[in-house]
Amino acid sequence: MIRSALRFRTFTRVLLLVASVLCCVALPARGAAYQQPPPPQDEFVAVGDAPAPEQLPAAPLLIAAYVVVLAGLFAYVISLSRRLGGVQRDVERLEGDLKRRAQR
Amino acid sequence: MPKWFFPAAILCGVMFLISPLLIANAPNESTMGLVYKIYFYHMPSAWMFLLAPLICGVSSALFLARGRPEDDRRAWAAAELTVLFGALTLVTGPLWARRAWGTWWVWDARLTASLVGWMIGWAYLILRRYGGPGSDKLAAAVALFGAVNVPFIFLSVNYWRTIHPPTTVVPRLPVSMGAPLWFCVTAFAILFVLLMTMRLRLEDARTRLDALYVALDD
Numbered sequence: 001m002i003r004s005a006l007r008f009r010t011f012t013r014v015l016l017l018v019a020s021v022l023c024c025v026a027l028p029a030r031g032a033a034y035q036q037p038p039p040p041q042d043e044f045v046a047v048g049d050a051p052a053p054e055q056l057p058a059a060p061l062l063i064a065a066y067v068v069v070l071a072g073l074f075a076y077v078i079s080l081s082r083r084l085g086g087v088q089r090d091v092e093r094l095e096g097d098l099k100r101r102a103q104r
Numbered sequence: 105m106p107k108w109f110f111p112a113a114i115l116c117g118v119m120f121l122i123s124p125l126l127i128a129n130a131p132n133e134s135t136m137g138l139v140y141k142i143y144f145y146h147m148p149s150a151w152m153f154l155l156a157p158l159i160c161g162v163s164s165a166l167f168l169a170r171g172r173p174e175d176d177r178r179a180w181a182a183a184e185l186t187v188l189f190g191a192l193t194l195v196t197g198p199l200w201a202r203r204a205w206g207t208w209w210v211w212d213a214r215l216t217a218s219l220v221g222w223m224i225g226w227a228y229l230i231l232r233r234y235g236g237p238g239s240d241k242l243a244a245a246v247a248l249f250g251a252v253n254v255p256f257i258f259l260s261v262n263y264w265r266t267i268h269p270p271t272t273v274v275p276r277l278p279v280s281m282g283a284p285l286w287f288c289v290t291a292f293a294i295l296f297v298l299l300m301t302m303r304l305r306l307e308d309a310r311t312r313l314d315a316l317y318v319a320l321d322d
Binding site (some may be wrong): 077090 | 120124131132133134135136138139140141142143145146149187188191192195196198199200202203225260266267269270275276277278279280294299302303305306309310312313316317318319
């Protein structure tokens with residue numbers, strides 16, 4: 001009886017916690033949903049060397065994007081090479097073991 | 105590795121070295137300014153992110169139909185590339201959006217479907233890693249959902265209200281913007297083929313390793 005009451009209390013607490021987290025996430029999103037987004041851009045128009053007026057500096061975001069792409073690709077190539085090298089070493093070792101066993 | 109692999113790898117490396125010069129020489133966009141240049145790596149990543157689940161889905165369908173292990177290996181390799189290029193797309197997109205739209209993320213159809221597609225790629229890999237026996241067929245079924253999601257991601261910007269630029273942007277690009285973009289797309293496409301070849305090679309080596317372990321046990 002006491003155990004089931006404790007379980008119910010724990011369950012209620014978890015439920016309240018989940019509900020409060022959902023409220024925290026959903027309420028700002030609901031507010032944001034009412035904001036009118038700017039219309040989509042149908043085409044990109046080239047402009048001379050003069051940059052458009054900028055409130056937020058674009059260069060750090062641009063550099064961050066290129067660094068992320070190049071670093072991500074590089075890391076994947078390294079990971080793939082290491083995995084491939086490891087498996088090929090194991091294959092060579094086992095082939096050697098099999099050969100030695102056949103000679104015996 | 106096949107004979108063409110190393111020349112293609114050198115070509116790809118040179119193209120990635122040249123691409124920043126071409127991108128730097130491209131004009132700024134009239135409303136977005138400098139930050140739109142993220143586009144030159146974002147869009148090729150996104151296209152590879154759409155290509156990979158298609159390969160994964162078609163290979164999985166073939167595997168379910170024919171049961172040939174090479175189809176399964178191709179699907180697994182493509183799923184890993186889905187996660188890789190999906191991550192690059194989903195990181196570069198918000199970096200661009202923060203300056204262009206004033207927000208990191210909006211829950212519109214294109215972005216949400218892309219996130220779902222990326223999570224389907226993760227689901228496939230997690231299933232293959234931890235699913236145990238029979239997970240190959242289960243993961244193949246998951247991959248079908250990933251492939252079906254691709255046309256939805258691509259066309260969603262044309263049918264739903266969104267601030268994401270529609271697909272009509274690319275054919276209407278002026279040459280000064282289009283030339284560096286297509287150069288980058290080519291570089292990413294070559295890289296995709298190279299990574300796919302390496303990943304398939306890894307799967308082949310693993311299959312060989314499994315066969316050797318069985319032979320040693322006998």
